[in-house]
Amino acid sequence: MQHQPGPLLRQAAVPTPADAASATQLAGFDAVRALLVATGLPAEPAVYDVLWRHVEGEAPELSLAITAALAAGDLTLATLMTLREAHLGALSEASVKQLIAEAHGQAEALGRRIASGQNDLADYGRAIADGGERLAGPLDATGLAGLLEQLGEATATIQAANSRLIGELAEAAAESRALADRLHQAERAAVTDALTGVMNRRGLMLALAGAQAEAEASGAALSVAVVDIDHFKRFNDRFGHAMGDDVLCFVARHLADRLEQEGGSVGRLGGEEFVGLLPGVPVHAAAGRIDRIRAELTGQLLRSAVDGSSMGRISFSAGVAEHRPGFSAERLIERADGALYTAKRLGRDRVVPDRG
Numbered sequence: 001m002q003h004q005p006g007p008l009l010r011q012a013a014v015p016t017p018a019d020a021a022s023a024t025q026l027a028g029f030d031a032v033r034a035l036l037v038a039t040g041l042p043a044e045p046a047v048y049d050v051l052w053r054h055v056e057g058e059a060p061e062l063s064l065a066i067t068a069a070l071a072a073g074d075l076t077l078a079t080l081m082t083l084r085e086a087h088l089g090a091l092s093e094a095s096v097k098q099l100i101a102e103a104h105g106q107a108e109a110l111g112r113r114i115a116s117g118q119n120d121l122a123d124y125g126r127a128i129a130d131g132g133e134r135l136a137g138p139l140d141a142t143g144l145a146g147l148l149e150q151l152g153e154a155t156a157t158i159q160a161a162n163s164r165l166i167g168e169l170a171e172a173a174a175e176s177r178a179l180a181d182r183l184h185q186a187e188r189a190a191v192t193d194a195l196t197g198v199m200n201r202r203g204l205m206l207a208l209a210g211a212q213a214e215a216e217a218s219g220a221a222l223s224v225a226v227v228d229i230d231h232f233k234r235f236n237d238r239f240g241h242a243m244g245d246d247v248l249c250f251v252a253r254h255l256a257d258r259l260e261q262e263g264g265s266v267g268r269l270g271g272e273e274f275v276g277l278l279p280g281v282p283v284h285a286a287a288g289r290i291d292r293i294r295a296e297l298t299g300q301l302l303r304s305a306v307d308g309s310s311m312g313r314i315s316f317s318a319g320v321a322e323h324r325p326g327f328s329a330e331r332l333i334e335r336a337d338g339a340l341y342t343a344k345r346l347g348r349d350r351v352v353p354d355r356g
Helices: 017-039 045-056 060-071 077-087 093-136 141-190 201-218 232-239 241-260 283-298 329-345
Strands: 222-229 265-270 273-279 301-303 310-313 316-322 351-353
Touching: 017 045, 045 060, 045 077, 060 077, 077 241, 093 141, 201 222, 201 265, 201 273, 201 329, 222 232, 222 241, 222 283, 222 329, 232 241, 241 265, 241 273, 241 283, 273 283, 283 316, 283 351, 316 329, 329 351
Parallel strands: 316 351
Antiparallel strands: 222 273, 222 316, 265 273, 301 310
16 A cells, blocks of 8 residues: 655655656666566576566567566566577677776776886986986096986886886786686676576587587587477476476486586577587487486486475487588488477387488
8 A cells, every 4th residue: 555645744856867767767676576576587687687678678579578478477587598598698788898898998007007117117218328428427426426326216216116017917917817707707608598507509509510510520420419308388387487497407407417428518409408419429329328318317206395295207308310511500400300309209208310
């Protein structure tokens, strides 16, 4: 219930532009908070960033997609992160501009430090040259003492300047390392699925293209598996989207832990589909490896971390294809996806190699 102004309240001051801006910002905060409460989404920075852009209308296409997901009751963390990647990219333009501005700022500061050191060195050079000229002429004891004192002061000045410059260069090096770390983190975020922690679609396609080029150059085999969690929508409907997100993370980690042990990798293609890369492995051997991973997963009984109740078993179906010279990344995935369709048609919970 809203509080109504009483007779004892004084008339409010005329709002200033700053007051109006603050009120608008607070309204935005309230709108984001309401969305977090209504959807059960975690109040994480990435989630807040997307919802803030939505309520502020900064990305119209993103807002349309979020509105549609809300209407369908399907605004899960997985959906939101997929929309974020599709409409904003893993690293926002503002973040990129900030990193570039910081790099320019560091370069300019380093330039000023070097210029200052050069000026100090020039002053010292002039002092030495002046002393040399004076030494070339007649000097009595008093003049010599004065010259030595002047040169001593100049030496002390350049030593202090050198010490200061060494400290400033060390500071600049530390700042550069910190910026490089941030850039590395940004690059990693740009190719990482925010929900599951494996490669996102962009990272996956880059890795696949690189693996194909390496396979063609070396003549080694390369197989790709497209993995799809069986009856995932049914699981979501029964246990809720939050638990569905946990299952996506669990399956992603299950695949990654086993594939990475033998030089492979995994990425999320979208939704409940993942792609495993198996360099150096022919198609039938790769299908056997993926099938063992499938059997390990199916053999595990999932329980709720909240109350320990059983949630049954999770299985997946997979199709596996081998790279051929001239195949694009899309063509190779398409071949594996065709084998996946066959696995689904045959009853799911199985792995089928491409027959092509």
